[in-house]
Amino acid sequence: MSGDTAIRTQGLTKYFGRFEAVSDLSLDVRVGDVYGFLGANGSGKTTTVRMLLGLVLATSGEIEVLGRPMPRSGREVLPHVGSMIEGPAAYAHLSGRANLTLFDAMAPRSRRAGRRARVEETLDRVGLGGVDERPVRNYSLGMRQRLGLAAALLRRPRLLVLDEPTNGLDPQGIRDIRALLLELNAGGTTVFVSSHLLAEIEQLCTRVGVLDRGRLVVQEELAVLRAPTGRILLGTREPDAAVAHLGRLGRRVEQRDGRLAVRAPDAAELNAELVRAGISVDELSVERRSLEDVVLAATSAGNDTFARPDRPDGPASPAVEDVS
Amino acid sequence: MIRVELSKLLRSRRTWTTILLIDALPTLVGVLLAVTDLGPRPGEGPAFLSAVLTDGTLFPLAALAIVLPLFLPIAVSITAGEAIAGEAAAGTLRYVLVRPVGRLRLLVAKLVAAMAFVVLTVLVVAATAYVVGITLLGDQSVQVVGSTSVSGTSLSTPELVGRTFLALGYAMLCMLGVAAIALFLSTVASSSLGAALGTMSIFVGSSLLLTLDASEAIRDYLPTRYWLAFVDLFRDPILWRDLQAGVILQVAYVAVFFTAAWANFATKDISA
Numbered sequence: 228m229s230g231d232t233a234i235r236t237q238g239l240t241k242y243f244g245r246f247e248a249v250s251d252l253s254l255d256v257r258v259g260d261v262y263g264f265l266g267a268n269g270s271g272k273t274t275t276v277r278m279l280l281g282l283v284l285a286t287s288g289e290i291e292v293l294g295r296p297m298p299r300s301g302r303e304v305l306p307h308v309g310s311m312i313e314g315p316a317a318y319a320h321l322s323g324r325a326n327l328t329l330f331d332a333m334a335p336r337s338r339r340a341g342r343r344a345r346v347e348e349t350l351d352r353v354g355l356g357g358v359d360e361r362p363v364r365n366y367s368l369g370m371r372q373r374l375g376l377a378a379a380l381l382r383r384p385r386l387l388v389l390d391e392p393t394n395g396l397d398p399q400g401i402r403d404i405r406a407l408l409l410e411l412n413a414g415g416t417t418v419f420v421s422s423h424l425l426a427e428i429e430q431l432c433t434r435v436g437v438l439d440r441g442r443l444v445v446q447e448e449l450a451v452l453r454a455p456t457g458r459i460l461l462g463t464r465e466p467d468a469a470v471a472h473l474g475r476l477g478r479r480v481e482q483r484d485g486r487l488a489v490r491a492p493d494a495a496e497l498n499a500e501l502v503r504a505g506i507s508v509d510e511l512s513v514e515r516r517s518l519e520d521v522v523l524a525a526t527s528a529g530n531d532t533f534a535r536p537d538r539p540d541g542p543a544s545p546a547v548e549d550v551s
Numbered sequence: 552m553i554r555v556e557l558s559k560l561l562r563s564r565r566t567w568t569t570i571l572l573i574d575a576l577p578t579l580v581g582v583l584l585a586v587t588d589l590g591p592r593p594g595e596g597p598a599f600l601s602a603v604l605t606d607g608t609l610f611p612l613a614a615l616a617i618v619l620p621l622f623l624p625i626a627v628s629i630t631a632g633e634a635i636a637g638e639a640a641a642g643t644l645r646y647v648l649v650r651p652v653g654r655l656r657l658l659v660a661k662l663v664a665a666m667a668f669v670v671l672t673v674l675v676v677a678a679t680a681y682v683v684g685i686t687l688l689g690d691q692s693v694q695v696v697g698s699t700s701v702s703g704t705s706l707s708t709p710e711l712v713g714r715t716f717l718a719l720g721y722a723m724l725c726m727l728g729v730a731a732i733a734l735f736l737s738t739v740a741s742s743s744l745g746a747a748l749g750t751m752s753i754f755v756g757s758s759l760l761l762t763l764d765a766s767e768a769i770r771d772y773l774p775t776r777y778w779l780a781f782v783d784l785f786r787d788p789i790l791w792r793d794l795q796a797g798v799i800l801q802v803a804y805v806a807v808f809f810t811a812a813w814a815n816f817a818t819k820d821i822s823a
Contacts, residue, residue: 243820280649283819305651312649320688322564332555333650378646479571 232291233386233417234279236301239272239288241441248274249437250441252288256419256434261412263432263449264421264494265522271441272421273313276390291314293386306334309384311392315375316365318484319364323374326363330378345381349462352376354403368395386417393427404433429453429518441527461487462499472504488514552656556664569629570672572677573622577614581680592615599785603688610684611677612715615798617724618676620778623669624729624754627710630668631733632746634661639823640742652815658734660789662809665730669723677719706787718781723792725778728801729754731808732774738816741823771796774804 234256241249249271252264256262266272281298290297296303317326327346331337335370350356363371372395375495379387387408393401398497407430412418424426428435435452437445445452458481463469473480478497479490490495494511501508560566580600584590591603635657638644647657706714711814718745732753736746757773760766770776783790 277645277822280645281651282645284818284820301651302653305649308649310646316646317617318559318639325562329555329559330646330650333552333647333652335651371752398704407787506805532683 230258231258233260233293233479234262234419235291236279236288237289238520239275239278239290240286241271241278241283242286249278252438252441252443255445255446256417256435258417259415260273260434261408261411261418262420262436263428264419264438265425265435265518266421266438267423267427267526270437270438270526272423273390275411275438276310276312276388276421278306279388280312282306289405302335306336306382308388309379309382309386309387310388310390311375311379312388312390314391315378315379315396316372317363317371317374320362322360322361323358323366323377324350324360324371327377327381327550330332331381334382348379350370350379352380352407369397369400372396372400373404376407387411388419388421390421391423393418393422393424399527407494410469425518425522435518437522437525444525445521449518450513452518452521456490456514456516457490458488458514459491459497460512460514461489461497461501461508463487463506463508465506468504469501469506471504472501476500483514497538552653552660552661554659557667560664560668565702566671568631569626570577570675573626573672574676575620575675576622577610577617577680578683580617580620580688581614587682590819595706597721599782602657602762603684605814607684607686608681608711609686610688611680613720614676614683615718615722615781617674617778620752620758620775623672623722623726625751626672627665627669627729628733628747628750628754629743631661631665631730632737632740632748632750634665634734635737636656636746637743639821642823644823645821648821650709653815658738658809658816659813660736661737662727662730665734666723666727669730673719673722681804704818707783714784721784724798724801728774728804728808731805731812735812735815737818742796756764766822770801774800776800 230369232279232365234323236254237336239249239252239254240247250273252275254275262397264275273461274283278285279292279297281301284298292304293307297304318329319324320364321329324346327349328342330341330400331345332339347356350358353376355370358370363374366374372392376392378387382386383402389408393404396404405427408418409419418431420431429449432449433545435447435449436443462485470480473487473489481488489497498508498511502527532551557700558758581603584600591601599616603610603613635644638647652660662786729750733746733750736749737743739805740746740749747753754775758774760773761770762777777793777800780793780797783794
């Protein structure tokens, strides 16, 4: 298993009956990426993740995970893949420790030697090291999420496939998980995160794929997507004077929620121009396209809205919901 | 995987509750018999029950004859019916499969666990019944040499022990048939309750058809047709015909339904 692709699909298509859930999908996730797989609910993210892991069988198309065809080579590939699919799950009547021990024992060629140490170490990693023997039934949503992540990390996977990993976590928990994922990535683990939370992807990922109604509409480095727009955002207490002055200099100015967006190549130069004219500058920043803009531009109306054809005015602005 | 399934089975409180409940009925019967001294006449009521008042060591067999036609199949239906559908409903099925646990291996492990449950239940029932039998019932057996066969002749103790084990094996094969049906339905149904009830309706339906003269043509193929044939092991000489037919029939049921379970599960989209 070599090569520098962690996940590659070609023409991946899945029909459920006559409904096309995933259409001609060609993913390309490289080793070392933190890949953000974005899409509204119902856009086919989870179906794709399940196909990558051999749970759902593709109607047509090829899948390669860690350089091997899936699902054919599942036995060799999956031990190197940790995953969390549509929320964590565990045997509710057993403790978290007992669950991890069982999951560890299930894996092919898993040896009993060192199992206890593996389980404890993994619990420590996700911040559950001190958890008592209460059954998972009594865990909070956040604890379950951490336990699910622990199960994914048990075998020190080379590839992590995580579906909504921070679901149900509080802000501190989200930060912990983000730090953990980045640390694992720094250690060489490729991370594939699917989410509908743009902010989460924006803070974590190096590459982004956007799925819309089963089609991949964007697949690009985050840095490229978030390229500067060529405008600089200006906060000032004298907006009228600033607009007038910049207009005289021939610069185009637009209003942007209480600030001014000025078309200018260089912030320092703009600052100098304003200060020379005696206009005080409170704030200057380079405007970048937000991931939200990119996604909204690339996707159609939300995948879970089904407006009647005879009422085109339906729900007005759904698109990617839960945008935070 | 088999070890994992067994450990899950043994650690589940439900396993032991079910076994306890199953065990309660024959124990109650034993106590009632001992208190009232009113046994059914030979040829009436559950098999062997008429004999236990004279010989308490036969009570384990009587207890199994009480448990086998209804309680044990229900418990097996529930246990095996939950195998795949229950894991799917709990969400653990996908995590088991990506460990990875091969789908065929999982089915085999589930079937083995269901059988382990049967063995455990049978052992508990037999042990309890033995204790009840020798403490409360039929102390007359001390005077009688050996025990009485259903045909009226005497069986020596080694003979009786050997035939008891054969009977247990036969009963377990019948339960394996139930488990295979439940396992298949468990790969089809989305709820374990559906799979369990489906299995129960198959053997209730089968028992009902057996009572109809009109179903003569198919009766030899009904799954419950030879369930109670283990009684024939205690005739002298052993009446093999029904036992043989029963073994062949159950093996066929296991083969057909296990293959069907595998065929369905091997290519199934796991979207739960």
